[in-house]
Amino acid sequence: xxxxxxxxxxxxxxxxxxxxxxxxxxxxxxxxxxxxxxxxxxxxxxxxxxxxxxxxxxxxxxxxxxxxxxxxxxxxxxxxxxxxxxxxxxxxxxxxxxxxxxxxxxxxxxxxxxxxxxxxxxxx
Amino acid sequence: xxxxxxxxxxxxxxxxxxxxxxxxxxxxxxxxxxxxxxxxxxxxxxxxxxxxxxxxxxxxxxxxxxxxxxxxxxxxxxxxxxxxxxxxxxxxxxxxxxxxxxxxxxxxxxxxxxxxxxxxxxxx
Amino acid sequence: xxxxxxxxxxxxxxxxxxxxxxxxxxxxxxxxxxxxxxxxxxxxxxxxxxxxxxxxxxxxxxxxxxxxxxxxxxxxxxxxxxxxxxxxxxxxxxxxxxxxxxxxxxxxxxxxxxxxxxxxxxxx
Numbered sequence: 375x376x377x378x379x380x381x382x383x384x385x386x387x388x389x390x391x392x393x394x395x396x397x398x399x400x401x402x403x404x405x406x407x408x409x410x411x412x413x414x415x416x417x418x419x420x421x422x423x424x425x426x427x428x429x430x431x432x433x434x435x436x437x438x439x440x441x442x443x444x445x446x447x448x449x450x451x452x453x454x455x456x457x458x459x460x461x462x463x464x465x466x467x468x469x470x471x472x473x474x475x476x477x478x479x480x481x482x483x484x485x486x487x488x489x490x491x492x493x494x495x496x497x498x
Numbered sequence: 499x500x501x502x503x504x505x506x507x508x509x510x511x512x513x514x515x516x517x518x519x520x521x522x523x524x525x526x527x528x529x530x531x532x533x534x535x536x537x538x539x540x541x542x543x544x545x546x547x548x549x550x551x552x553x554x555x556x557x558x559x560x561x562x563x564x565x566x567x568x569x570x571x572x573x574x575x576x577x578x579x580x581x582x583x584x585x586x587x588x589x590x591x592x593x594x595x596x597x598x599x600x601x602x603x604x605x606x607x608x609x610x611x612x613x614x615x616x617x618x619x620x621x622x
Numbered sequence: 623x624x625x626x627x628x629x630x631x632x633x634x635x636x637x638x639x640x641x642x643x644x645x646x647x648x649x650x651x652x653x654x655x656x657x658x659x660x661x662x663x664x665x666x667x668x669x670x671x672x673x674x675x676x677x678x679x680x681x682x683x684x685x686x687x688x689x690x691x692x693x694x695x696x697x698x699x700x701x702x703x704x705x706x707x708x709x710x711x712x713x714x715x716x717x718x719x720x721x722x723x724x725x726x727x728x729x730x731x732x733x734x735x736x737x738x739x740x741x742x743x744x745x746x
Contacts, residue, residue: 462624618742
């Protein structure tokens with residue numbers, strides 16, 4: 375799947391980011407209403423997240439698996455600065471992955487914030 | 499496929515970026531002379547683009563599918579700042595993806611600008 | 623595979639970065655003690671590397687294949703600025719890929735430095 379945020383968004387403390395513009399969603403694992411990806415098939419998945427804050431602020435998001443932060447994604451306090459992270463994770467059917475704010479600012483841009491994931495192997 | 503720009507390049511308004519150093523090109527979908535990737539097999543593809551401007555300028559490129567911008571990729575006005583985006587797209591045979599300038603500066607560095615794509619599923 | 627650095631690390635001239643927190647390692651190709659990925663099966667692989675320096679310095683790493691730099695990855699001199707690169711490479715069984723410092727600063731942050739790779743096709 376691949377989903378993009380359409381509008382600038384203010385983030386609460388614990389909410390998953392609800393990337394609302396869903397470009398692809400084979401298997402329907404991604405739910406744009408809650409922002410979670412629920413694994414339809416056990417396997418190795420690649421997840422990727424890009425972040426950009428509004429107004430040149432620093433913001434740190436996290437890629438979260440079943441409630442635990444796997445790795446942080448931070449954008450620096452420079453206009454037009456975005457950052458991307460990529461991670462390969464072994465997932466069981468029903469495991470969940472989402473993105474949420476971890477620290478710093480609370481506002482992110484539309485269009486430049488996206489979240490993707492895809493199956494690369496049914497073996498783990 | 500994966501292709502890198504060898505030299506600093508000045509971009510016109512609408513031209514696809516012609517990443518000329520082709521590292522891989524299974525299926526020969528990428529054409530370095532026009533910068534387009536023409537889908538050889540219907541399926542889900544991952545595309546990735548990294549951008550860096552010259553002289554610490556801001557530049558915004560776009561990943562383009564069949565003439566429409568799918569998402570922007572911007573580099574900030576800081577020396578050595580590059581940005582990367584990743585997207586999963588459903589593609590039909592013959593669809594085209596390329597990268598072109600959308601806004602801001604017109605000059606990009608060699609080596610730090612690259613464009614990659616690969617098939618992850620023949621289902622969409 | 624996917625591996626993250628746990629602690630801030632000072633880099634020597636030629637050493638591979640030893641990403642020590644191994645999240646996934648299907649096929650056991652990644653060796654955290656030497657930092658090398660040794661290809662277990664011939665095919666097309668995607669490699670991805672994210673870099674962040676400590677103390678807002680600039681640092682340039684390289685993704686290295688069998689001793690030759692394939693492409694550079696640089697982090698800019700801005701706090702919280704990280705950069706990522708993605709490349710698709712055709713690999714023979716036994717080929718090696720790792721990441722090492724190429725230029726500029728010598729200190730990298732933990733958590734924000736990661737290295738991933740995965741097989742996408744057994745054809746090349």
